[in-house]
Each structure stands twice: as C-alpha cells, then as structure tokens.
Amino acid sequence: MEKLSERLSPEHNKTECRRSVNAVRDALYVLGGKWKLPILVVLEYGPQRFTEVQRQIEGITPKLLSKELKELEMNGFVTRRVQPTTPVLIEYELTEYATSLQGIFAALRDWGIQHQARVRSL
Amino acid sequence: MEKLSERLSPEHNKTECRRSVNAVRDALYVLGGKWKLPILVVLEYGPQRFTEVQRQIEGITPKLLSKELKELEMNGFVTRRVQPTTPVLIEYELTEYATSLQGIFAALRDWGIQHQARVRSL
DNA sequence: CAGGATCCATTATGATACTG
C-alpha cells in the first residue's frame, strides 16, 4: 500500500494525521474499555440474555457486564428488551446503528486470528 | 448483510461466537488501552520523534507515551531508532508487522468519521 | 434469572515537576 507520507506535503500530512487520530479517538471514546467490543461481538450473533452473554465472555463479572451494557445502551448500540412472558425474559440486542460497526468487528476478528497463529508459531 | 444466526445451528453458532470473541480479545490484549491505537495511527504517517508524536495526540502525557511506546516495542509493532547525529535523533517507526494492522486502522478511522458526523447532527 | 450493594486490592491514567 502506498504510504501517505510519500505523496503529500509535510503540512498536509500532519493535518491528515491529526484528522485520523481524532477520528480513531472518537471511535475509541465510545468503544473503549476492556469489554465493550467483546460484548458487541457476542450480540452480533443474535439477541441474548444477560447470563448468555456472560458465559460467552470468559472473565467478565456481572457487575462489569451490567455497567458496560448500560453504557452501550446509552450510546445507542444496544437495546434492552423485556418480553412480558412468565417468567420475564430479558434480552439484549444490537440496534440498527450498531450494524455500522461490522467493519470494525471484522477487521479486529481477522487480525486477531492471524495474530493468534503468529503467536503460536513463536 | 446476512446474519450468522440465520444460517447456522445454535450450537455451531455459539462456537463461532466464542471464536470471534477470543480473536477480538486477543487483538485487544495487545492493542488495548487508551493510547496504543492512536500512537500507531500517528506512526502510520511516517517515522517520528517522541515530541512529534506527543504533539499529534492531544492529551497524552510523556509518562504514558513512554510507557505505551515501550509496550508497543516489546510487542513488535514499533522500532526505536537512534540516529548517531549530534545531537542524537531518536525516531519511532512502525515495523513490517504493524502494517498488518492497516485494516483495523482504516475501519476505526472510517467509522469514527461517520460517527463524528452523526454526533454533530444530533 | 438478572442483576444491585459492599468492601477491598490492583491497575490505569493523570498532573506536575524535574533531569541528562
């Protein structure tokens, strides 16, 4: 891939660089932290209950899962739906807006798989 | 895009889900924290000195920058090069392996830009 | 099941100042 630094003036280059950094930082602002991305990836596989999500993400405690889910809900990535059955069934699901994150999920997943292979080979 | 949950059995689905979560988690393990990705994005624009990097990432302190750079170096993403000029010139640059992260950078940057536009429109 | 409350330990991050 062509390096940006080879085709742009130094000044333009820095401006571009900051723009990128700010975009990435804004993305990380809402997706940052240890658990948000893993939680979203789990929910990508369909609506799931609290305990289901907890089981898929080994290591997370209910306290943290609860907190992260609330933040994701506030940021419009997740919906908490209560099914009025008996007993009540509570499911978390991705919002329409969250589907815009698929590119990020895919990139992280693909790289993670490559990286796992690399680490094993060392 | 087709939903994974619509074409796979529930069991296979869960296995796949965990695989994805683990891949993402392993990626986040080396890229996690508040500053690693921003630092790598800056260095994508060419080798740069400590202070240069610091200026591009507003808010980072030298302590954190130093710590993060060391970790990135240990993980094989960054090289610290000392030019034997007078005075000495120290530059940080991405390694070959770090270029495998371009997909992640691009995904985060693109989404971040979209997200900025969305936030502004609210 | 779906969490909330509490208490404590460990990290992570931050502000400021300082050095070779």
Add this chain to the structure above:
DNA sequence: CAGTATCATAATGGATCCTG
C-alpha cells in the same frame, strides 16, 4: 529533546452476599 520521578485519583477486578 527525550524522557523519569513523584504523587494523586479514577477505573477495574475479585469476592461475597443480597433481592424481586
């Protein structure tokens, strides 16, 4: 310039118990 040292706070984690 390229960091280090010191001090402080915030975020996160772990254990345990509790409730509608």
